[in-house]
Amino acid sequence: MSAESSTLTDRLGAGAWYGYVALVALFFLTPLFSLVIASFYDGRFFSIVDYEFSLDWYRAALASGSIRSAFLNTVRISVPVTILSTIIGTGGAIAYTRYEFPWQEQFKLLALLPIFFPLILLGLGMSMWSSVIGLGYGIVPSIIGELVWISPIVMFVVSITALGVDPNIEEAARDLGADTVTLYREVTLPLIKDGVVSGAIFAFVLSWNNYYIVSYLSGPQSTITTWIHGRMTQGFTPVVPAVASLIFYVSLLLVVAAFVVEFRDDGE
Amino acid sequence: MSALDTLRGRMDAVATSDNPLATLVTPPYVLLLPLAVLLLVMFVGPMVAIVLFSVQPGNAISLNPGTWTVEHYAEILGGMASGEGVYGDVLVNTAAVSAVTTVVTLVLSYPAAYALARKIKRYKTVFLLVLIIPLFTSVNIRVFGWALFLVNNGVLESVVSLFGVSNYPTMMYQRWTIILGTTYVYMPFMLFPIYLSLLSIEDETIAAAQDLGANRWTLFRRIVLPLSKPGVIIGSLFVFILSLGADVEAQILGGGSIFTMASNINYSFGYSQNWPLGSAQAVGLLIITVVCGVIILRTINLKEIASRGDA
Amino acid sequence: LGGGGGGGSEGNSWRTQELATVPAPGDAALYEPTDQDQTGETINHLTWTGYDASNVQGPFREQFDCQTQLDLFTSNPKAFNRLQSGEWQQFHQATFDMAWIPRLAEAGLIRPIDYEDWKPYTFDQYIDLFKKENGYKYAFVNEDDYTFDIDGTMYGAPQRFGWASFVVNTDNVSEDAYSSYDAAWSDEFEVGIYDLMFWGIQIIMLREGIDPFKEHTEAEVEQVRQATFDLFDNAKTLLPDFASMNQAMKSGEIDIGFISGNWINGTLRRGGNMQFEAVVPEEGSVIWVETTAFVKGDQPTVSDNYLAYMQRGENALKLSWPTSGGTNVVPHQTAWENYNDRQREVLRVDEVRDIIDRSVFYTGIPDLDKFEPIWREAKSRL
Amino acid sequence: MLQATDLRKEYGSLVAVDDVDLEIETGEFATIVGPSGSGKSTLLHMLAGHLEPSGGTITLDGEDITDTKPQERPTSLVFQSWALFPHMTVRENIEFPIRTTGRSVDGQVETLLEQVQLDPEVQADKQVSELSGGQRQRVALARSLAYDPDILLLDEPLASLDYVLQKQLQRELADLNVELDMTFVYVTHSLEAALVMSDKLFVIDEGDLIQTGPPEEIYREPNNKFIAEFMGDANVFAVDVVDSDGETVTVDSGEFEGSVTVSTPIDDAPEYLVVRHDDCVVEPTLRRAVGAPVHVDNVLVRGNTVLVECSSTTTDDDYVAEVDYDHFESVDIAVGDTAYIQWETEKSILVPE
Amino acid sequence: MLQATDLRKEYGSLVAVDDVDLEIETGEFATIVGPSGSGKSTLLHMLAGHLEPSGGTITLDGEDITDTKPQERPTSLVFQSWALFPHMTVRENIEFPIRTTGRSVDGQVETLLEQVQLDPEVQADKQVSELSGGQRQRVALARSLAYDPDILLLDEPLASLDYVLQKQLQRELADLNVELDMTFVYVTHSLEAALVMSDKLFVIDEGDLIQTGPPEEIYREPNNKFIAEFMGDANVFAVDVVDSDGETVTVDSGEFEGSVTVSTPIDDAPEYLVVRHDDCVVEPTLRRAVGAPVHVDNVLVRGNTVLVECSSTTTDDDYVAEVDYDHFESVDIAVGDTAYIQWETEKSILVPE
Ligand SMILES: Nc1ncnc2c1ncn2[C@@H]1O[C@H](COP(=O)(O)OP(=O)(O)OP(=O)(O)O)[C@@H](O)[C@H]1O
Ligand SMILES: Nc1ncnc2c1ncn2[C@@H]1O[C@H](COP(=O)(O)OP(=O)(O)OP(=O)(O)O)[C@@H](O)[C@H]1O
Ligand SMILES: NCCCCNCCCN
Ligand SMILES: [Mg+2]
């Protein structure tokens, strides 16, 4: 039974919590707002002084084949990476937190090390290694390369939740005849759901934003990050903010959907 | 469904057999095997390649097992010892940026994570999503967005000019703007682990502490903080390590006012084409991060914190 | 008869032998697809932004019914590393700044090209400055010592070019001041340094009156060190990329960008901001020429069609003014004839001859590693 | 004095605590009993401040504390689920409230552990996860005692303990109540504890406070059939009132032989006669004032007493008599016999529904 | 038959279960009692397969199941801490074992809930977090029953229930034991449950199995002083053996008047005379075979019985008599009086330390 509160000071207190989170959200969004503003600017390098509204960059972004293929490649990499790293990382987390086995601490260290590796080195090292073992370059090597870095991160995110689960509950499930598959599907996984979902979000975000590994392993396939990096270094136009803004608009739909759902629930 | 059944049958059939190979398809081995194999194949190899490169002479661009040298280590360590060269500065700068970033993100994230986990009930998904969606846009373009915000004639200027402020010191290319950048980029890696660990604290534990006279501060210090330790540790680790590797982020806003290890390594591999030197620096960075990580993880045993059930 | 284009038909050997010389069929056959070219193949081209623009790639893809994938890189050495570490298997063509062509040849990453076969598709198209007959040697490699040599083997085809110097905001910096690189060492101006070490070092050498492309003495190294430190000590900021640099110029945060060049500031100019100019002061600039080469390994049948297409004057003009990416000049006569007034102004086409006259061609600093720590250390002084 | 007025808690449509009024004097040992799910824990959590009432007020010595935070109330709750701090040792758990109140810890942990019959040397530095259920429960109790509250709220604090320990700790608590002048509000399902230890007993059912008073009074004069049965095993007979003069009432029933005239404090007309199992005996013939003919179904020996389970020969009802082992041996009763379950008139309790 | 041989569990240096041998017949109702922390839960967890023994074997019908996985044992454990699935409703919790065994769920949840006295309409679709303590405990019980195990292991399954419910469910369990021919291994601290329900009783203390047998035998002929006291409130007197002929033994003591000659099944020389509180009475004069002079310190009414607490006039010992309310009223005893606590010779139990 949890404490609830109703006094005025408590209300103010609750308001302050909301206010603070709103500030943090604002902090997170500030550069996106700036990019949105810049994406409608008619010139090439943004200035508020001679601002004129234009949709040209959006037209260019939507028409561009290289953006489309960068986008598709990014999806082709990040979706499998999200799914696979969530599975691999969750497996590692469950093994590490819910079982005892020989070499457990060594396993933890091995699983941890890639997180410590600066990404540029991982990319470079994997690029060298990839030709040694004949893995090659392209979408699949990029997926494998990203998994090396992202699965351990998922493992650690999931571990946080898995560490909080009462072992008695799993014992009870076993006791009641659950075989391994049932145990995971109906008890363990639902109990660590928050962690797995967070892990998957982390995985997606990290894969979506990965530059170094992809830039070394994707071969001729460009992704949004390598595309943006190229544009920043060579040939910048506000198509770049326009692309960023488009991604932002699409993800805003999620927020709107969540808001509507919640608002409806509230009404009931 | 039928695949599941087969799997189920196989797993549990195997569990009873004594075949040591067969135990590999039972938990925990079946769970940790993919990760272990992945890392052994695709991580240990590259790591070894880098270590090997770091002992290659001169500007070698391919591995030659016959020749090796410690000249690059000597250069780095010698430079650090004598105070010449950049390595000492770079190390200090990098550590300082990472430490400050870790502290700042921790201080800023904790209250937000706490609010999200325990105070915010209505519109929680909305808040969570608002915090997540910026991450769908690449890091460098988001940091560039900050530059657009801060530069002369940028967005900030138009906002403050609404309030009649026109003369204010330039915001770009300062040391603190590096911290702004790294804080901005890495804060989610602090916020979400802490949020998760706070989420798993039982309401009754909090109620019991309040009941026993804990004021807000005591409640925080003795109950909430220790129980959220896994999240704080993992979050701090992420942020510290990731900001040790900060490159683009640091440079755009900071205008190179702080030269960090990752930039320096990047530079060795990129413009200066000195792979062995870059690898040697990389090994140095690795040693630092691994040592920090191992110390942190050893001193705080995650499993111990977690043993909450009973026997 | 083997006259049919892309030449799937005869001489398949160069496609499969890793380092075989690349021949070309005559009679403009490469400009038209043949039956064999209706393959739905994919060309992978490792190159710079601009090449990927839809106005550049679209027509070729349509005409030859194939895909082109452009991997856009941002740094010669990094691209070199990638090919070297094994990615050569992924690519069919690569476009590097020409100083890298001998190195690529030396590393066995690119193929020789049959000059006579290819002349109609390439050098015959260029303005006089880029004719072999007139001494343009930066596509030809002496395979004994891997230097540029007019009598050497052709390894690449020039594609886009420009100069590296510095950019000034002519509204704030007087012509007097920018007639020398000294402006960047002057505390009168806000200076931003683009973190592009080996271009920066070359320009510093020019300012110091030192030939960049030779072995340097201790004293010269010392001189460069001092000049570099002075430059950084005077600078306001270091800029990591093109976009940040131009944004800093545009916003007035800096008056001078060191270094820059037409490939960098052209974007500002194309946006109508003609006050930004990559001026070439009296010390001169460094001329770079993007040069496309065939990468070793298997090649699709349309690979030679692609090169011929990219080299054709009207397509080069599009590359010069892509729908996305930066603006640059190209050496193609047709392009020069067809630039409109605005393009001429933005690209400063009419100044190009003079600039080349006053500049040196980028052939690579042989002892770059002496200067690399200097730049490193200078950065830590900011 | 701790006072609740119209205290109410609703969970959605379920009224867990329904406008309860209660008064507990300072130093009193008040016990709350009631069936599982009747609202006892809910009530305690509201008194402790962990649960916001849906209505009503709580005052302490006249001061309204309804909105006071738990940490500012001089109360401490021993949680039904213990709620020990999982990341602390036993010692740290117990020191926690001592530190929050700024007192010095020296030696207290040992004393408290001994008070709850735990060996400080063995248990003090264990992790909570290394304790048995009963050991945890005692640590939870010791921790609340360490807070030294004015009012100790106990939610079934001894449920997981063995009989001997329960007794010892009940005694310990009763002593503390007197020694420390601490007010105890004790939720228990142990009738024995309720009857022996408390000054005042509250009976709660489905969120309603249905009877309040000294335990003996409630035992002897339950308000209704539910309380009568709840306070101890009993046989129940539906009765009809045949006579009533305000002071005494006379009832009879088709289910037993003989009519019963007793004084009753209840205003409502009685509908049931309740007689406790241990007030009944089963003998072959009817030798007491009231009795019903039965078949003997089962005989269970329970230490010194014997449960004789039987069923009415005339109705569907089952009855039980709890008789002395010696008495049982002295009368000749065996399973299958027909006999009389019987009791003295004055053992009859008349109650309404 | 479920059999454990030399079963052992060590936690570091602590021996929680110390080479225990036990045999439980199929269909038997076996009860394990022992003080808090004596190793009961540990033993049960080993039988269920959740805890790996440090030594010894477990066999079921002769087959060694020591290393069998919990889900493959035909056992089900009702956890002391319930271990309900927090993310499921009551219904889903109960359906869980039905599904794992591939049976159809229809109607079973309702039947099971009713068996544990929960109203399916109200409770079935609640979240676990919305239940009271006692309701949770009953769901845990229903869930284990739903598994329909051959052997049901119960770790204090009724500890959080009120008296009436406890009785009802004890009865229910006893019936199930018979109906379903299910073997029950029942850990409880309720002596009453232990005595009434079980076919066989195991007494465990500090990890040792110290007595096994039918409950009545253990009640009447405890092995030692600890068990004697543990099986019910008792007064203890140190005694000296004055005579012994192998069959009977005669003792006396400085603490009581009269000497006691009883038959004893114990081999060891008895050192204590134990007599249960409810076998004693306190009267002004010594009217029974044995008795000790005491001061009456306190009188507690507990429903139909009265606890008379007194202290020896000659030693420091305290004694208690639990007398009938009627008997108490009939003798003239009040606090402060000097009187005799007394009992019949045959109520004396002689035990070694
Ligand atoms: N995980 C553990 N680590 C160390 N000691 C433990 C652990 N679990 C139990 N113990 C100890 O083992 C002993 C037996 O514990 P167990 O839980 O079996 O007792 P129990 O008889 O069930 O007691 P209770 O009636 O209080 O539940 C106790 O002293 C306990 O402190
Ligand atoms: N969070 C909740 N949401 C909905 N209903 C609840 C909640 N908590 C308790 N209840 C219901 O309120 C009623 C009272 O619960 P409470 O825990 O106070 O009972 P209790 O008297 O303590 O029972 P027990 O003796 O079983 O612990 C129960 O019917 C329970 O199901
Ligand atoms: N790392 C060096 C970048 C050199 C830029 N070259 C300019 C030419 C553009 N193709
Ligand atoms: Mg309760």
Ligand SMILES: [Mg+2]
């Ligand atoms: Mg136990």
